[in-house]
Amino acid sequence: MSRHFIFTYLLPVTLGGFIALAGYLYYQTTVLQADLAAMTEQRDIAEEEVRVLNETIDNIQGELAILSEDYEELRDDYREERNKNEDFEDRIDNLAGTLGNLNKLAKTDKELLQKYSKVYFLNENYAPERIDKIDDEWILEGKDEQYFHREALPFLEDLLEDAERDDIELKVVSGYRSFDEQADLKGQFTQVYGSGANAFSADQGYSEHQLGTTVDLTTEEVGGAYESFANTEAYEWLLDNAHKHGFVLSYPEGNDYYIFEPWHWRFVGEDLARDLHRDDMGFYDMDQREIDEYLISIFD
Numbered sequence: 001m002s003r004h005f006i007f008t009y010l011l012p013v014t015l016g017g018f019i020a021l022a023g024y025l026y027y028q029t030t031v032l033q034a035d036l037a038a039m040t041e042q043r044d045i046a047e048e049e050v051r052v053l054n055e056t057i058d059n060i061q062g063e064l065a066i067l068s069e070d071y072e073e074l075r076d077d078y079r080e081e082r083n084k085n086e087d088f089e090d091r092i093d094n095l096a097g098t099l100g101n102l103n104k105l106a107k108t109d110k111e112l113l114q115k116y117s118k119v120y121f122l123n124e125n126y127a128p129e130r131i132d133k134i135d136d137e138w139i140l141e142g143k144d145e146q147y148f149h150r151e152a153l154p155f156l157e158d159l160l161e162d163a164e165r166d167d168i169e170l171k172v173v174s175g176y177r178s179f180d181e182q183a184d185l186k187g188q189f190t191q192v193y194g195s196g197a198n199a200f201s202a203d204q205g206y207s208e209h210q211l212g213t214t215v216d217l218t219t220e221e222v223g224g225a226y227e228s229f230a231n232t233e234a235y236e237w238l239l240d241n242a243h244k245h246g247f248v249l250s251y252p253e254g255n256d257y258y259i260f261e262p263w264h265w266r267f268v269g270e271d272l273a274r275d276l277h278r279d280d281m282g283f284y285d286m287d288q289r290e291i292d293e294y295l296i297s298i299f300d
């Protein structure tokens with residue numbers, strides 16, 4: 001190969017080739033770098049997006065936690081409120097019950113369980129709220145029609161029927177008596193019994209008959225001969241059974257308050273009559289305050 005050829009053709013061509021290759025390589029490197037820069041940028045963008053997403057998730061979680069707390073508070077508030085409402089309802093119920101009892105008590109005549117004495121007796125103007133006629137079948141022959149407190153009458157009828165079932169024939173001599181009737185009666189007794197009449201009829205038994213809840217009982221055989229009623233089977237039966245129907249003997253034998261009246265029975269309600277019988281105690285032996293507690297259930 002001649003030098004001429006080398007310098008004239010081969011070298012320039014080779015150099016040109018190298019230059020072209022270097023240019024190409026340089027170009028490719030530039031493209032790759034640009035690609036790399038673009039990819040790096042995209043990665044950065046993606047990373048930023050991930051960061052933002054993570055932040056968003058954190059925020060949402062934070063909000064959820066707050067909401068959850070709020071919810072629990074609300075739930076607690078609601079429970080508390082509901083409990084308060086329940087308490088309130090209980091109190092309303094109790095109050096309604098109390099009012100019901102008070103109302104019942106207010107409507108129940110306090111005189112019905114009052115103890116009377118020679119110094120404390122019923123006002124002459126007093127009259128029971130309602131009285132009903134006692135069925136004629138129970139009235140002692142020859143006596144006028146008799147009346148009794150309307151709400152106590154069913155108890156009296158039960159007593160009389162109960163006695164009848166046990167072959168005890170009880171008769172009513174006297175039920176409700178007004179003040180005027182009682183005043184007349186006192187006159188009669190005064191004539192019959194003289195000066196002792198005041199102790200006999202006037203003061204105590206007087207008030208009890210005016211209540212309408214007291215009855216004088218006898219038998220056909222004894223009739224109006226009251227004292228001998230104490231010797232009858234009927235009287236014994238009453239001592240054993242009258243309390244079951246709410247009746248008590250106001251003035252038992254040997255009592256400290258009044259003469260013995262075996263015929264004179266007062267309705268005081270089944271609860272009180274039962275308790276007095278159980279304790280073998282007279283109505284007039286019990287404290288008035290204690291007696292008053294039975295008033296609400298007198299007609300139960």
Ligand SMILES: [Zn+2]
Nearest residue numbers: 205215216264
């Ligand atoms: Zn009487």
